[in-house]
């Protein structure tokens with residue numbers, strides 16, 4: 001690897017666990033080793049780029065992703081709130097191809113043959129691999145909400161929890177809602193993708209209503225006993241900024257949706273009718289991981305060896321990002337998926353080069369939440385591998401939270417987004 005590239009890679013905010021890497025000759029049977037990456041989101045795109053970089057472009061990397069461009073969930077709540085556009089959160093994949101020589105295949109993986117080390121694509125083609133990296137994100141457990149399985153239901157009641165067409169569609173529903181209407185967001189029991197994300201969304205909708213539809217209301221119906229992330233900070237923002245507009249109701253476990261009647265049905269609480277429903281169903285690992293038998297924790301999440309991200313049940317298959325069974329206090333976040341991507345890339349390069357992976361990976365995480373179009377609160381943490389417990393543990397004294405929402409952190413959050421998009425995709 002050229003020194004300049006190495007310095008760029010590390011300087012771009014690499015997982016500390018990758019430090020100390022030296023490139024090696026990664027070949028299998030005399031030809032370049034082959035890595036296939038499934039999913040070009042925060043975890044997969046990062047892993048694809050860094051396997052190329054850290055193998056000194058010696059490992060052949062193919063990234064399979066059905067979407068034409070990367071659309072970021074972080075900041076997508078600002079599109080729902082109306083202060084950002086879809087263009088602001090969309091980045092093309094071009095640089096992964098042009099600068100890093102990643103082979104991009106616009107397709108979906110339908111099956112994985114772990115014995116033969118081949119993935120099959122929806123188009124019918126086969127892709128062989130030496131190591132497979134899976135970062136398919138989350139999928140929704142619709143069976144837990146029978147009404148959402150009726151024809152047309154999922155087009156009428158949106159989740160907007162995968163940034164893309166639904167993000168804009170939810171914005172349109174809010175614009176079409178008359179002043180005096182009610183927006184209700186239902187939050188599933190943790191763990192789910194992005195713990196603070198639903199509360200940020202509620203803030204964004206309340207911010208929009210306070211300016212454009214002041215007679216309207218936001219209701220948060222949370223299956224959890226309390227706000228799952230940055231609770232005191234969100235509650236302070238709600239009391240100071242959105243009093244009379246936003247109401248938080250914990251212990252509301254959603255069990256069904258009457259889509260035609262725009263009504264939420266709960267395990268113990270009264271039914272609730274609203275004008276715009278935003279339902280976040282229970283989540284699990286991306287469907288391809290579940291179908292391949294990798295979701296060994298409660299049939300929902302994929303257990304991995306945190307030194308390499310290799311699945312505990314399938315050799316040569318590494319799983320990243322939201323799909324994994326997280327370590328204690330590890331959030332399902334884009335920042336964390338990016339860190340997984342680098343630790344996994346470093347391990348895959350080492351394994352394919354006949355070297356031992358780093359035995360002390362360290363991750364950091366910061367999640368910023370916009371409580372208005374400008375003001376932000378954050379939570380941060382550092383996680384280090386514990387060889388005795390064989391998991392990642394938070395480093396005592398690391399991390400922390402904001403003292404209150406502020407505009408400076410709003411600017412820092414925008415810088416965070418630009419940096420992580422560049423680190424992942426540029």
Ligand SMILES: Cc1cc2nc3c(=O)[nH]c(=O)nc-3n(C[C@H](O)[C@H](O)[C@H](O)COP(=O)(O)OP(=O)(O)OC[C@H]3O[C@@H](n4cnc5c(N)ncnc54)[C@H](O)[C@@H]3O)c2cc1C
Nearest residue numbers: 039041042043073074108109137194321322333334335337
């Ligand atoms: C509203 C919202 C706000 C958020 N805000 C933040 C934030 O501020 N900060 C933060 O750090 N995180 C945030 N997150 C969380 C973050 O988006 C996720 O944690 C992150 O995207 C996880 O990365 P991933 O690689 O696991 O999944 P994704 O980024 O979702 O990528 C998965 C990719 O896999 C592809 N895929 C799936 N199945 C297949 C298949 N069979 N074949 C090929 N490709 C496939 C998908 O098309 C997708 O592109 C937010 C999430 C939401 C919903």
